[in-house]
Structure formats: structure tokens, C-alpha cells
Amino acid sequence: MAYIQERPHKNGAVTYQVRWIEGGGRTGEKQSERFGDRGSAEQFRDLVNAHGQHWPHGWVSGRGFVEPETHPGDVPIADYANRYVDRLTGIEDRTREDYHREVRLHFSVLRHTDAYGQEHPATICTLTQDDVTDWVRAEEKGEQDPADPEKWTRRPADPKSIANRHGLLYCIVQSAIDADPQLRTANCCKATKLPRVDDHTVEEMTFLExxxxxxxxxxxxxxxxxxxxxxxxxxxxxxxxxxxxxxxxxxxxxxxxxxxxxxxxxxxxxxxxxxxxxxxxxxxxxxxxxxxxxxxxxxxxxxxxxxxxxxxxxxxxxxxxxxxxxxxxxxxxxxxxxxxxxxxxxxxxxxxxxxxxxxxxxxxxxxxxxxxxxxxxxxxxxxxxxxxxxxxxxxxxDIASAVEAAMGVPAPRTGLRQVV
Incomplete structure (x- = not known):
């Protein structure tokens, strides 16, 4: 449980340090936050205890609760993605249905980590390149069921599936750049390093004699x-x-x-x-x-x-x-x-x-x-x-023979003085 430790100073002032072990376990990291008065320290201690010995959501060390950045016209990434898919033309109903399923199962889990290390649900304006990279890694790893390690909440995705989903996300983000009024100035998917398809067996092709x-x-x-x-x-x-x-x-x-x-x-x-x-x-x-x-x-x-x-x-x-x-x-x-x-x-x-x-x-x-x-x-x-x-x-x-034939013919030598 979190507790308060008084820290007296030479000038007679006293500060109050809330101390706890992250997650409450024996192997967790030691955490602390300092306050100038006991009342504030007690409130924070109670918040830590209420959050299971974790930092309270939205709290930034040394700054307190910080509101996530907001932008005019901003919406959750999944909401924006669904609107994008609804407005696509020239695709079949089955394809539109598949895109909506990808948004529901995979884009809805996108998270944005702000400059202070706090996670928030991703929006079309706040999504960053680091967020996309974290999402790709999570897709690769999958998510096991906390209640049963033998089961999966989301199974690990193969490289081809990740590339397809990333391509759809790229187009969605690009549409926010092309929007009027513009919602973004750069595409955060542009420099994503995706898993190589040939690092895994995606499609086991069989060739028959x-x-x-x-x-x-x-x-x-x-x-x-x-x-x-x-x-x-x-x-x-x-x-x-x-x-x-x-x-x-x-x-x-x-x-x-x-x-x-x-x-x-x-x-x-x-x-x-x-x-x-x-x-x-x-x-x-x-x-x-x-x-x-x-x-x-x-x-x-x-x-x-x-x-x-x-x-x-x-x-x-x-x-x-x-x-x-x-x-x-x-x-x-x-x-x-x-x-x-x-x-x-x-x-x-x-x-x-x-x-x-x-x-x-x-x-x-x-x-x-x-x-x-x-x-x-x-x-x-x-x-x-x-x-x-x-x-x-x-x-x-054939290639080796062609190279050998080309290299085997001496190149003409011009401009050399003849020696008699």
C-alpha cells in the first residue's frame, strides 16, 4: 500500500513524499511523488491505492493531472476510419464489410502516448509515428487472455495481414491530410518499418512437377x-x-x-x-x-x-x-x-x-x-x-555464360603509344 513519508529540511520546511511499489508486488519498481502539504499527499496516496498501486490515469509526475491535447474537429481514430470506409467509392459491399471489421478489431486498439508517457485512446489528430510502431508490434505479438494464458484475446498477425492493415491505416490518415479543413500536416504511417513478409511462412506455395x-x-x-x-x-x-x-x-x-x-x-x-x-x-x-x-x-x-x-x-x-x-x-x-x-x-x-x-x-x-x-x-x-x-x-x-562471354573479349585499348 502507498504511504506518506515526511521529509524535513534544514530551513524548517517539511515536504511529504508518497511512496509505493509499482503494481504492489515485491519485484515492482519503487515509485514516489513529492508534495508541499500533507492534504495533497493524502489525496494522491488514496488515488494510488485506488488504482492498484499504479500511477493515476492522466497524472504526470511533477505536474499533476494533465489533459490530453485536443484539436478542432478531432475524433477517435476508429470513428474517423469508419466514416472513411463508408465514403469509399468503387468497392464492393463485401470489401466495405471487411474494412469495417478491420477497424473494429484492430484500429480501435490504437493508443496514443503523449510527451509525458501517458497513454490515451488515439485520435485522428494525435496519432504519431511512435504510436503506429507500437501498434504494429502489438499486432505481431498478439494479446493473450489474462484469465487463460492458453487462449488469445487477439491472435498474433502474420506480416501480410499487418501490411494490409497498415496500408488501410495509411490511406485513412492521408485522407485527414487532404481534408478541408486539414486535420493533419503529415502522414504518421509513412516511415513505419513493417515486418518482412519473407521472415514468416505466409502462404506455403506448392509447385507440382x-x-x-x-x-x-x-x-x-x-x-x-x-x-x-x-x-x-x-x-x-x-x-x-x-x-x-x-x-x-x-x-x-x-x-x-x-x-x-x-x-x-x-x-x-x-x-x-x-x-x-x-x-x-x-x-x-x-x-x-x-x-x-x-x-x-x-x-x-x-x-x-x-x-x-x-x-x-x-x-x-x-x-x-x-x-x-x-x-x-x-x-x-x-x-x-x-x-x-x-x-x-x-x-x-x-x-x-x-x-x-x-x-x-x-x-x-x-x-x-x-x-x-x-x-x-x-x-x-x-x-x-x-x-x-x-x-x-x-x-x-545462361546469365553466367553471358557474363563470361562479355568479360572474355578483351576491351579495345586506344590512345596508347606503340612500342617498337
Whole structure:
């Protein structure tokens, strides 16, 4: 418990020092605060005791209670973030719902530490670079349940999730800078050092050799499911793009047969009418693309669309409707993979790994990454490089040979005096 110790001075004056151990435990740090009169010391002692042997909230040593800084038009960061998300245009309802969830679960815990070391709920105006750094570290670490150390109040976030949330926070803070009237003059997220994505295993990509894929395909007993798997690994299309293809998207009689990727299945917001999925645009602007088809893929497509109308799906489940990912995975893909594993397959690929496998086959054939970016529909070449650049080791020999050839030719020497 906190107690008062009188401190007499040579001039006859007496000061009163409130002393306690932080947190009340034996291992806590010794704390003290000095007062000029006993009444003030007694009031402060009672506050320390009421706060469980901690400094009273808002109290600054040597200064007393200090009000947090305020700014005109300032609001809690979560409130401002929700307003920002509500006003976003050009996004789907599902995306808006996801952003609101991020604000509710992660931005609401942002704290601001003032110049005196006191913590306050963060606002759009008071948030600092140090506050953002502290928040990133807290996201990395997570928060364990005080009542049960085996459980989590908030689980540790992986680097990719942290980067995505930080990117959203950056845009929110920037909007306060661009606001009229302006609420901030600088973006406190600009210099944040984020965890490196490659320091952790975020997405365990699996690349199949051709014979490994064939071992799985041989276990898919449903011919319609086998056709879809062959198409996915042969084109590199996303699941939502391939299963949304309609007969009218195919051009099979031209000199350069192709498929037009112009729609994909989207997950609807909770409670939306019409079911859990709907047809919308592809993932990015560059995901709208024409894919050249090989002769094998042309034959496959012709066989599938014979007798169908322009609006019919190219790939159809047993009842004639579009495939659903969960049904395909649980009833077709997973049993085939497990059967192949029992026979010695050393990998357990997901459906999305067929897209990764397609890329690995292209790189093995020395297709350059910019061409792969276009084929996959990546918005940025950086995405392609970050995800698949490490597979280009097959070009090392060519690079070494080119360097050797260049260095092996003596450079012309001019301006030298000839020695006879």
C-alpha cells in the first residue's frame, strides 16, 4: 500500500513524499511523488491505492493531472476510419464489410502516448509515428487472455495481414491530410518499418512437377472434375475466374484461339439476398484479359461446350450449375490428393497451387516474368516478381555464360603509344 513519508529540511520546511511499489508486488519498481502539504499527499496516496498501486490515469509526475491535447474537429481514430470506409467509392459491399471489421478489431486498439508517457485512446489528430510502431508490434505479438494464458484475446498477425492493415491505416490518415479543413500536416504511417513478409511462412506455395500433377489427376474419378483441374493447371486461371466462364467467352475458331476472362465469382456480404456468391468483375483491372489456348485446351473446350447455349457455364457440376469451391475441394480434390499421398506423393497441394504450378512450368520453359504477369492478370509486375522470382534459378547458367562471354573479349585499348 502507498504511504506518506515526511521529509524535513534544514530551513524548517517539511515536504511529504508518497511512496509505493509499482503494481504492489515485491519485484515492482519503487515509485514516489513529492508534495508541499500533507492534504495533497493524502489525496494522491488514496488515488494510488485506488488504482492498484499504479500511477493515476492522466497524472504526470511533477505536474499533476494533465489533459490530453485536443484539436478542432478531432475524433477517435476508429470513428474517423469508419466514416472513411463508408465514403469509399468503387468497392464492393463485401470489401466495405471487411474494412469495417478491420477497424473494429484492430484500429480501435490504437493508443496514443503523449510527451509525458501517458497513454490515451488515439485520435485522428494525435496519432504519431511512435504510436503506429507500437501498434504494429502489438499486432505481431498478439494479446493473450489474462484469465487463460492458453487462449488469445487477439491472435498474433502474420506480416501480410499487418501490411494490409497498415496500408488501410495509411490511406485513412492521408485522407485527414487532404481534408478541408486539414486535420493533419503529415502522414504518421509513412516511415513505419513493417515486418518482412519473407521472415514468416505466409502462404506455403506448392509447385507440382508434371508427373506429380498426373498422379493426382489419375485419382479424380469424375471426368467433369478432371476437366476443370486440367484447365486450372493449364491456364493458370483463378478458381473464381475459371468456374465463371461462359460459352460466349470462348473463341475457338480463330487462328489464335483464346478465352476472354471478364468475370469471376465473388463472395457476398453476410445476409445479402441471392446467396453467398455472385458474379462480378475479376480481381483487378488487369485481370480482364485474353488468354491464348493451346490445341489441347481447344479440344477440351469444344468437347465441353457442344450443344450448349452462349450463357451456359463451360464447367458445370453434376446438376448443371457452376462449381462451388467447397464442394469441389471436399468431394473431388481432397480425396484425390489423399489417395495420391497414400501411394507416395510427397506433397499436399491446394486447388490454388494449380495456379502456382502453372507459373513454375512457364518459368521452367524460360517464359519471362512480364509475360507471366500479363497471363496471370497481376496488377503489378512486382507482385509477380515477389511471388515467383525465386523460381528463375534456371536462368543462372545462361546469365553466367553471358557474363563470361562479355568479360572474355578483351576491351579495345586506344590512345596508347606503340612500342617498337
Amino acid at each position: 508434371r508427373d506429380e500433377y498426373q498422379r493426382i489427376a489419375a485419382e479424380i474419378t469424375d471426368p467433369d472434375a478432371r476437366d476443370l483441374a486440367d484447365w486450372l493447371v493449364g491456364t493458370g486461371m483463378r478458381w473464381g475466374e475459371a468456374t465463371a466462364l461462359k460459352v460466349s467467352d470462348l473463341n475457338l475458331i480463330a487462328d489464335r484461339p483464346s478465352v476472354n476472362v471478364q468475370r469471376a465469382w465473388k463472395k457476398a456480404k453476410k445476409g445479402a439476398p441471392g446467396g453467398a456468391f455472385y458474379l462480378g468483375p475479376p480481381k483487378t483491372k488487369k485481370a480482364r484479359r485474353l488468354l491464348r489456348l493451346s490445341p489441347v485446351q481447344v479440344d477440351l473446350a469444344r468437347r465441353l461446350v457442344t450443344g450448349l447455349g452462349p450463357d451456359d457455364y463451360v464447367f458445370r457440376a453434376a446438376m448443371g450449375g457452376a462449381w462451388r469451391h467447397a464442394n469441389f475441394y471436399n468431394r473431388k480434390w481432397k480425396p484425390a490428393v489423399e489417395a495420391a499421398v497414400k501411394k507416395g506423393l510427397p506433397k499436399r497441394p491446394r486447388i490454388h497451387d494449380l495456379r502456382h504450378t502453372h507459373v513454375s512450368w512457364l518459368i521452367a520453359s524460360r517464359i519471362p516474368l512480364p509475360a507471366i504477369q500479363i497471363r496471370l492478370g497481376h496488377e503489378s509486375i512486382q507482385t509477380t516478381v515477389d511471388r515467383y522470382g525465386h523460381l528463375e534459378q534456371g536462368l543462372d547458367d
